[in-house]
Amino acid sequence: MESIDQTWELRLYIAGKTPKSVTALNNLKKYCEEHLQGKYQIEVIDLLVQPQLAEGDQIFAVPTLVRKVPVPIRKIIGDLSNEEKVLVGLNIVPLNKI
Template sequence: MIEEQQTWELRLYIAGKTPKSVSALNNLKRYCEEHLEGKYKIEVIDLLLHPQLAEGDQIFAVPTLVRKVPVPIRKIIGDLSNEEKVLVGLNIIPLRLD
């Protein structure tokens, strides 16, 4: 579960202001406000402006979300429109075994 004092550090890699990039950022902001209120930082990196930054996190597709903190690092590729997939992928909520 979420540790009370921890600030989540999230990095979203995009390539310009494409519909997928805008959607991914809007979805991410909404999920963070709902589930991590006041406990997150989002860094947006536009690879059209800073292509050299893709190598550090091994980014091969955009948009890609990288959870830097808490560790371990986790990545999610796409527009982040599937809320459950994103929350489970980031380990914000546990996987339900229905």
């Protein structure tokens, strides 16, 4: 089980300001504020600007969310519109369930 006090390091890979990319970022911010208040960092990487960074996390589709910390690394592909799938995928325990 992840430490509650740990800062979550999340990296969102996008390709420009497409509707899917904007939706993914907005959804991610909303979930983080609801469930990880003050305990997260979001790094947004635009692969149109920095395409070489896709290789490091083996990104094959965008948008892709990568949870760097806590380990293990987890990935979710898509616009993150399914909150339950995102929380389960990232192994976030909703605050209202604690």
